[in-house]
Amino acid sequence: MIEQLRRSFIKSAMLSVTLVLVLLIGSVNLVNAWSVNRDLNNMLIMLAENRGSMPNYSPRDKDAIKPKDRQPANFNAETPFSTRFFVLRYTNDGQLLNTNLDHIASVTEADADTYLQFALSHGAGTGYRDTYKYRIVESEDGNWLAVFLDCRDELHSIRDYGIASILALAACIGLVYVLILVLSRKAMAPVAQSVEKQKQFITDASHELKTPLTVIITSLKVLEMDVGPQKWIDKAQGQVEHLRKLVNQLVTLSRLDEEKPPLTLAEFNISEAVQETAESFRDFAAANDRTLELAVAGELTYYGDEYAIRQLVSILIDNAVKYSDEGGRIRLTLKKAKKGVLLRAFNTCPEIDIAETDKLFDRFYRVDKSRSKQSGGFGIGLSIARGITEAHGGSIRANCPDPRSIEFTVTLKQPSRKKAEK
Numbered sequence: 001m002i003e004q005l006r007r008s009f010i011k012s013a014m015l016s017v018t019l020v021l022v023l024l025i026g027s028v029n030l031v032n033a034w035s036v037n038r039d040l041n042n043m044l045i046m047l048a049e050n051r052g053s054m055p056n057y058s059p060r061d062k063d064a065i066k067p068k069d070r071q072p073a074n075f076n077a078e079t080p081f082s083t084r085f086f087v088l089r090y091t092n093d094g095q096l097l098n099t100n101l102d103h104i105a106s107v108t109e110a111d112a113d114t115y116l117q118f119a120l121s122h123g124a125g126t127g128y129r130d131t132y133k134y135r136i137v138e139s140e141d142g143n144w145l146a147v148f149l150d151c152r153d154e155l156h157s158i159r160d161y162g163i164a165s166i167l168a169l170a171a172c173i174g175l176v177y178v179l180i181l182v183l184s185r186k187a188m189a190p191v192a193q194s195v196e197k198q199k200q201f202i203t204d205a206s207h208e209l210k211t212p213l214t215v216i217i218t219s220l221k222v223l224e225m226d227v228g229p230q231k232w233i234d235k236a237q238g239q240v241e242h243l244r245k246l247v248n249q250l251v252t253l254s255r256l257d258e259e260k261p262p263l264t265l266a267e268f269n270i271s272e273a274v275q276e277t278a279e280s281f282r283d284f285a286a287a288n289d290r291t292l293e294l295a296v297a298g299e300l301t302y303y304g305d306e307y308a309i310r311q312l313v314s315i316l317i318d319n320a321v322k323y324s325d326e327g328g329r330i331r332l333t334l335k336k337a338k339k340g341v342l343l344r345a346f347n348t349c350p351e352i353d354i355a356e357t358d359k360l361f362d363r364f365y366r367v368d369k370s371r372s373k374q375s376g377g378f379g380i381g382l383s384i385a386r387g388i389t390e391a392h393g394g395s396i397r398a399n400c401p402d403p404r405s406i407e408f409t410v411t412l413k414q415p416s417r418k419k420a421e422k
Contacts, residue, residue, distance in 0.1 A: 006188045017176050025165045036154045044135035047147045052087035054080040084150035091143050094120050119146040206251045216240050249380055263305035270302035274334045277313040285321050295333040308388045315385045320347035340414040346407040357398040361386045
């Protein structure tokens with residue numbers, strides 16, 4: 001149980017840290033891309049408002065750039081020489097008036113027609129084409145202006161920044177995982193000590209209780225032989241037997257909670273084990289006015305603890321008989337699954353809240369406390385069933401096909417012998 005708790009702690013911690021780091025890195029990259037895109041847009045707006053040419057820049061002449069021009073934040077004296085762009089001017093009917101290729105070397109007059117066709121098909125607006133960001137606007141004279149700004153350096157910068165941040169993210173996640181893996185043992189140490197003390201208490205208490213219980217049972221039998229049958233003696237014997245069963249079940253739960261439950265693993269015929277165990281309850285079911293139906297597939301084998309599996313079947317059928325309604329129907333099925341075997345226990349019952357099914361495996365939980373007292377149960381049988389199932393690497397769940405029936409489904413995976421023996 002402690003190891004499962006530790007794994008859950010590691011998963012939760014890693015999920016939280018990973019989510020925070022992903023959001024952080026993603027936000028930083030989005031802000032970086034947005035900032036670059038904003039600067040490119042400002043540059044295009046400035047070029048478009050300046051009729052496709054770079055405005056003159058002079059630190060001494062503050063009026064060199066017209067107020068209507070939008071000057072990018074990083075605009076300086078070197079910007080006109082480092083910015084690569086080309087401009088197309090054309091009419092509504094697609095006639096190219098002129099091109100300005102003075103600020104770019106990778107685009108020729110032959111390429112201009114390709115970009116002209118693109119501009120005509122796109123219309124007014126901005127966007128990306130290859131490694132260029134463009135802005136297409138209508139001029140004051142009724143013609144059109146298309147400015148294509150080379151932004152390959154900016155796109156490469158965004159890509160490189162993204163790759164570097166992803167690598168840093170992976171490194172951070174790996175480092176956090178190692179730290180959590182190392183520190184989780186220390187964090188779980190107090191819990192492990194507390195659980196170990198609880199187990200030791202249950203074990204010690206059971207041993208301490210067994211002796212006086214045995215003495216009480218023996219004394220009651222001797223007293224009964226001396227004075228004859230008495231209802232008070234019968235009641236005392238019943239309560240002592242009830243207490244003895246509780247002690248045994250608590251010990252069983254304590255053992256199943258261990259990291260390596262004491263199971264005797266061997267390959268056995270699970271069909272025969274389930275059939276025999278279920279048949280032993282047929283008279284008990286009939287005496288309580290219940291109908292027991294069995295549908296057990298033949299010749300199925302399983303590698304596990306046969307005694308524990310028989311105990312699991314006993315718990316499920318006993319629970320079905322005790323908590324089904326008057327004249328109720330009980331059906332137990334066993335069939336081969338994809339990776340093991342599937343065991344189902346179905347029974348009709350008084351109307352039950354579907355939300356209660358998740359709590360049925362809690363220790364000492366009872367849906368109807370008044371009926372539970374009459375049934376003689378402790379409310380820990382299904383906890384033992386879950387412990388047996390999980391000890392075999394399987395799972396158990398409860399669901400209600402309708403409000404007046406319940407079904408327990410046990411999935412037992414077929415482990416490899418090497419893995420099971422470790």
